[in-house]
Amino acid sequence: MASENIATPSATTALRRGLVLPLLLLVAWEIGSHSGLVNPQFLPPLEKVAGVAWQEVANGELPHALAASLKRDLLGFALGAGVGILVGLLLGLSSIADRIFTTWFNGLKQIALLAWIPLISLWFGFDEAAKIVFIALAASIPVILNTVEGVRSTSTKLREVGEVFRFSGPQLVWSLYLPAATPSVLTGLHLGLIYAWLATIGAEYFMAAGPGIGGLIISGRERFEMALVMLGIVVVGLVGFAVDRSASWIEHRLVRWRQA
Amino acid sequence: MSRAAERAIRAETPNADQAAARGRLEVRGVSKAFTVNGAPIAALNDVSLTVRPGEFVALLGPSGCGKSTLLRLIAGLDRDYKGCIVQDGEAVTSTSLERGIVFQEPRLFPWATVRQNIALGLKNAPISEADKRAAVAAHIALVGLDGFAEAYPHQLSGGMAQRAAIARGLVNRPRLLLLDEPFGALDALTRARLQTELQRIWAHEKITMILVTHDVDEAVFLGDRVVVLAPRPGRISRIFDVPAARPRARSDDDLVRLRNEVLRTLEHDSAADPQLSPGSRRDA
Ligand SMILES: Nc1ncnc2c1ncn2[C@@H]1O[C@H](COP(=O)(O)OP(=O)(O)OP(=O)(O)O)[C@@H](O)[C@H]1O
Ligand SMILES: [Mg+2]
Numbered sequence: 001m002a003s004e005n006i007a008t009p010s011a012t013t014a015l016r017r018g019l020v021l022p023l024l025l026l027v028a029w030e031i032g033s034h035s036g037l038v039n040p041q042f043l044p045p046l047e048k049v050a051g052v053a054w055q056e057v058a059n060g061e062l063p064h065a066l067a068a069s070l071k072r073d074l075l076g077f078a079l080g081a082g083v084g085i086l087v088g089l090l091l092g093l094s095s096i097a098d099r100i101f102t103t104w105f106n107g108l109k110q111i112a113l114l115a116w117i118p119l120i121s122l123w124f125g126f127d128e129a130a131k132i133v134f135i136a137l138a139a140s141i142p143v144i145l146n147t148v149e150g151v152r153s154t155s156t157k158l159r160e161v162g163e164v165f166r167f168s169g170p171q172l173v174w175s176l177y178l179p180a181a182t183p184s185v186l187t188g189l190h191l192g193l194i195y196a197w198l199a200t201i202g203a204e205y206f207m208a209a210g211p212g213i214g215g216l217i218i219s220g221r222e223r224f225e226m227a228l229v230m231l232g233i234v235v236v237g238l239v240g241f242a243v244d245r246s247a248s249w250i251e252h253r254l255v256r257w258r259q260a
Numbered sequence: 261m262s263r264a265a266e267r268a269i270r271a272e273t274p275n276a277d278q279a280a281a282r283g284r285l286e287v288r289g290v291s292k293a294f295t296v297n298g299a300p301i302a303a304l305n306d307v308s309l310t311v312r313p314g315e316f317v318a319l320l321g322p323s324g325c326g327k328s329t330l331l332r333l334i335a336g337l338d339r340d341y342k343g344c345i346v347q348d349g350e351a352v353t354s355t356s357l358e359r360g361i362v363f364q365e366p367r368l369f370p371w372a373t374v375r376q377n378i379a380l381g382l383k384n385a386p387i388s389e390a391d392k393r394a395a396v397a398a399h400i401a402l403v404g405l406d407g408f409a410e411a412y413p414h415q416l417s418g419g420m421a422q423r424a425a426i427a428r429g430l431v432n433r434p435r436l437l438l439l440d441e442p443f444g445a446l447d448a449l450t451r452a453r454l455q456t457e458l459q460r461i462w463a464h465e466k467i468t469m470i471l472v473t474h475d476v477d478e479a480v481f482l483g484d485r486v487v488v489l490a491p492r493p494g495r496i497s498r499i500f501d502v503p504a505a506r507p508r509a510r511s512d513d514d515l516v517r518l519r520n521e522v523l524r525t526l527e528h529d530s531a532a533d534p535q536l537s538p539g540s541r542r543d544a
Pocket of ligand 2 (some may be wrong): 440458
């Protein structure tokens, strides 16, 4: 905590610095679309995007789509995180499970996520279930990898303390391996949240049934409403940013016992 | 009678007469080798020692002579050795709640508070939750950590962490307690106070104790016997009886004489060790 403060004088200055580039881009965008340098069909001016945003919020389309996407995202994430922690614990704790599955798993994770979509839609169709399975798959991979890593790196010296006090299997898991793995698991969950949001948009692009931000962007493209597409992209980015930030914040709070 | 019932009774009777006959330890012809870079290194060579129930043995010896290794074998943490170790007629094949150990390093769980760390020692003790809470609180006070019950290990000084580890080892009241330099990180006053407390608990509970130390005064002050180990390979060099009656005074003439004799043995051992220049050992 202290070292972070030395690296970044204060959070607000960091934020101010971080805003410089986006602001410059916005200014360039405005100049571009107004000066006629760029076809406004492709790059609608900001006020047009803002107008569409207002309209979509007023008619309820945007909140509806956003709520649908977030619900899908969180459901898929919860499923993927739960399964991921269990699988990670199993792989990390059991040398037999490890020998049987790890090579297999390492092979599987090489497959690009989007490549799973045809398979998943064959198995689960194109509706909600398929999307959630896809999001869960995306979220589970970093969770599994980091949980395994966290469990494996539990210090032998602390394991011996558990041995001396005759911890049972469940006691070892609850009182030793899980807390020892917590920082690593949280990193995995954090990455899982980011992956899940990316997968949400991916699922909505490729399995475009039902409401959602991805669906909103696709419909904008189909009607050639560039402002709607832009709005969708901005919302996706903002949500991604908010998810990342809140995950960092929670992570920080949960591992307070960690020095610095 | 089941072991749980036996322990419950023992917990209720402060004088623990039944326990008096337990806690006997026999180490017979124990040798232990490590492999370092493919070559075997003898850490212990043919160590034999019988500890009477309720005896206090102090273990002295230069750094690297195998003191911690011996304690780990007795605790049942390492089964890969030659010879045999028997507690109360049962071969030591694994760890047991009857044998406690305070490691050379505190080894506190970093995610748990002092109170939670000490409670680890009672996780599998057959007593009620209320009794556990009371025992933990009593041991926090015993090692002088009141006010730090809810602190995390990274908020403690080295000596405070070591005291928390001592409390964790004691709270379960094993029949045999192994202590690996438990007072190494403490200032002279705290050290003297905890030595007295340990002695009090030892006398009251009749726990057999084996205490590793580099402090010759501590060894002769606390021990019924002082076992001196010699290095390369680790072996018993000499065993001193400490006949002085208790309670002991640190300045007792007999103790001072004995202390000097132990020191001479240590110096003699190090002079005989080809890897150490004579007289360079100043562990004590
Ligand atoms: N895990 C291990 N692997 C290899 N060698 C080891 C291991 N543990 C201990 N040794 C070796 O065994 C010998 C005895 O070590 P040990 O830790 O028992 O010494 P010690 O008497 O406790 O020393 P100190 O007073 O410094 O704590 C040393 O030579 C050490 O290098
Ligand atoms: Mg040692």
